[in-house]
Amino acid sequence: MKTFSRVLALILFCAASGLAESPNPPAMRVDFYHSGNSTSQLFSLDRVVIEPLPWPGAMTEKARLDTTNLGRYFFEVRDRATGALLYSRGFSSIFGEWETTEEAKTLNRSFQESLRFPRFDQPLRIVLKQRDPQNGWQQVWEVNVDAKDMFVDTSRPPSAGPLITIEKNGESADKVDFLILGDGYTAAQRPKCEADARRLTRILFSTTPYKEHEKDFNVWALCPAAAESGISRPSTGVHRHSPVGATYDAFGSERYVLTFDNRSLRELASWAPYEFVEIITNSDTYGGGGIFGLYSTVAADSHWAPYVFVHEFGHHFAGLADEYYTSDVSYLPPTARTEPWEPNVTALLDSKLLKWRDLVKAGTPLPTAWEKQSFESYAKSVQEKRKQIRKENRPESEMDALFTAEREHEEQILGGGTYANAVGAFEGANYEATGYYRPQTNCIMFTRTPHFCEVCQAAIEKVIRFYTAK
Numbered sequence: 001m002k003t004f005s006r007v008l009a010l011i012l013f014c015a016a017s018g019l020a021e022s023p024n025p026p027a028m029r030v031d032f033y034h035s036g037n038s039t040s041q042l043f044s045l046d047r048v049v050i051e052p053l054p055w056p057g058a059m060t061e062k063a064r065l066d067t068t069n070l071g072r073y074f075f076e077v078r079d080r081a082t083g084a085l086l087y088s089r090g091f092s093s094i095f096g097e098w099e100t101t102e103e104a105k106t107l108n109r110s111f112q113e114s115l116r117f118p119r120f121d122q123p124l125r126i127v128l129k130q131r132d133p134q135n136g137w138q139q140v141w142e143v144n145v146d147a148k149d150m151f152v153d154t155s156r157p158p159s160a161g162p163l164i165t166i167e168k169n170g171e172s173a174d175k176v177d178f179l180i181l182g183d184g185y186t187a188a189q190r191p192k193c194e195a196d197a198r199r200l201t202r203i204l205f206s207t208t209p210y211k212e213h214e215k216d217f218n219v220w221a222l223c224p225a226a227a228e229s230g231i232s233r234p235s236t237g238v239h240r241h242s243p244v245g246a247t248y249d250a251f252g253s254e255r256y257v258l259t260f261d262n263r264s265l266r267e268l269a270s271w272a273p274y275e276f277v278e279i280i281t282n283s284d285t286y287g288g289g290g291i292f293g294l295y296s297t298v299a300a301d302s303h304w305a306p307y308v309f310v311h312e313f314g315h316h317f318a319g320l321a322d323e324y325y326t327s328d329v330s331y332l333p334p335t336a337r338t339e340p341w342e343p344n345v346t347a348l349l350d351s352k353l354l355k356w357r358d359l360v361k362a363g364t365p366l367p368t369a370w371e372k373q374s375f376e377s378y379a380k381s382v383q384e385k386r387k388q389i390r391k392e393n394r395p396e397s398e399m400d401a402l403f404t405a406e407r408e409h410e411e412q413i414l415g416g417g418t419y420a421n422a423v424g425a426f427e428g429a430n431y432e433a434t435g436y437y438r439p440q441t442n443c444i445m446f447t448r449t450p451h452f453c454e455v456c457q458a459a460i461e462k463v464i465r466f467y468t469a470k
Contacts (some may be wrong), residue, residue, distance in 0.1 A: 007010075022054035022172065024195045028119040029266060030126055032147060034095040041095070043128065043141035046112070049153045049266075055118035056172040056273035063173075063211075063469055064088070069460065070319035070341065071292055072096045073130050074137055080123040080144060087117045091293030092319070094258065100331045101251050110260035119147050133338045142210070148412045157267035164194055165221035166201050172273045175218045175224050176467045179274035181295075182223040183244035183259070184231040186284035191204035193223035196280055196300040203306045204313065208459045208462075216468045217224075220272045221301045231257075231281045236393075246281050246297060250289065253329065254390060257287040257297040263294065275467060276317055278309070278412065285396055290315030303400040314445060314452070321345040323429045323438040323446035326379035326418050337435050343459040344445060345429045346457060356439050356455045359423040368424030370441050371413050376433065382406050407448045414442040414449075423454055 031046040052225035057063050064087045066074070071090030078085055096109045098104055115126060123146045123147035129137040146152070160181075170177055180200070182193035198221075205214045231238045232247035235254050237317035245261030248254060259265055259279065269277055277295040281287075286304050290296035290312030298309040315322040322329075337347045346355060351366040360366070382402065389399050414420065420441055429438040429446075438446060452460070464470075 004251055009195060023057075024054040024056075024059055024173070024387055025119040025121075027051040027055045027270070028117055028147060030115040030143065031263065031266070032113055032143070034093060034113045035108065035351055036072075036095070036099065037106075037108050038099050038101075038352040040210065041099070041140070043143075045143050047153055048145050048149070048151070050119060050147065051270040052156050053270065053273060056177045056275060057118070057467070058169065058173040058469055060119065060469065061087075063467075066090055066466075068319075068466055070343070070463075072341070075129070075387060076127040077117050078125045078127060079120075081127045083125075086120055086124070088244075089117070090117075090319075092291050092463065093253055093294060094260065097291065097331065098251065100334075102332060103251070105332060111260065114262060114266055117241050121147055132339060133336070135341055136337060140457075144428075157270060160222040160224045160268040160271045161190070162219040162224070163272055164197065166198055166215070166221050167212050168218050169215045170218070172218060174468060176464060177220045177273045177275045178217055178268055179185065179277045180219065180221040180271045181269060181279050181280070182221070182243060183279050184226050184240060184242045186227070186229050187225040189229060189282065190223045190225070193280070193282070194221060195225075195281075197221040200278075200298070200300065200305065200309050203309060207310050208445075208452065209461050210310075213461070213464050216470075218273070218457055220274065222268060223270055224268050226282075230283055233283075233285065242281075244279055246279050248283075248285065248287050253371070255285075255287045257281060257289045257299065259295075260290075276313075278313060278316070279311075286399060292316060292319040294334075303396075304403060304448065307444065307450065310450075312446050314456065314460070318456070318463045319343065320445050320459060321430050323443055325428050325431050325433050325436075326376060327385065328383070329431050330378055331431060333349045333432060340430060340436070342430075343444075343462075344453070344456050346437050347435060348425050351425070354425060356423065356458075359439070359454055359458070361422065364419065364422050364424045366425045367437060368419050368422065368426050370419065370426050372426075372428060375410070376428075378409055393446060403448065409450065410442070410447045414447070417441070 029049040033044045035042045066088045072092045074090045077087040126143050128141040130140045132138050185193040201219050204210050226242050233244045234249045245259040250256040250258040279297040280300040283299045284301035286302045287300040288308035296312040296316035339347050354418040423439050426436040427437050430436040439455035440453040442449050
């Protein structure tokens, strides 16, 4: 009777939300803890969950097996008896970022993480791998799971509220399913949450190459009700118990917005078909974040939300690296130069093997000259003004005005020069002034310009093709 009731409830939910009944199995999730510090790590199983909705992706082998070679980590789902590979995905994690901070040198921490895949009925072996300095994959953990085990959690999590269809361009198996998840919106502010989701969706699809691929996406939204408006901002003494748990000041960086409450995030998101998630926060202070294969975030009411939304989604969706290097970050510099796995930055250890060499025109020198000294001098003055505004707790409008002036000045500096529109290897990227290179002088991953460079566009399109089997 319980099984019948659950199936009936699922059918009714799908009918009410506009979701077609899917032949796919349910989504399955392995929740675990990733613990350690800057020099050691430990993995421990938390629980195995069967989610309430069907797996959104196609079940063909091409769709199940990841060939993009993106992410700091990679997991495989294998048939325990035969060893056959059933599913794989690359991803990155909060722990993977945190372990490069100063705090990780002196403190142990645990972070909640999840591996999500379609349910398979046979006993499974889950294998987790991590990149080594040469970008090879080394196994760091494995765990056996079985969907028929009596301890697998099949309970239904609390409702996240009605599923909102922002755009539905086809069946989930043929599209990229993108979920916008609101945080810090009260029940009375649900219309605002939906309006923010629709506004930001239009911004994404006005940006190349998303604009040209809009019909390859389904976009959904959920607006779980918060007890009070807004999210936490510890640096100002503000703490909120918001549904998703998003907070400013992640890793001590005042503009970095993350949630460390993976369980709440996953339980709420399980009420939508999704492969990618953007958390929009009901706040106006400049902020956001993005981690490949995990989620991205944006302060919906910030003046710079259009830029932050697209920039951070680039991290989450296509594994794009930050190309900027003049802003303060919490991460420590690497002890050795290695080739990054991200598609849009390089250590240029061998110019003949440049990962985007097919886009470089003959005669373009590598490295490629640009107005680096002038750019850095101006950026330094902006950083000093920025710190002063925050120190004196001056209005957010002053920060917005500073950023606007900075963008205009940067466009002038970066828009000139012999190679201003060329693809090459421009030194200064990946938080480092020297030793790392970006593909073009300007890109939304480098400054607040509204466009992607050619290399980032190609990287985004590669992911779209993978999820739509094109």
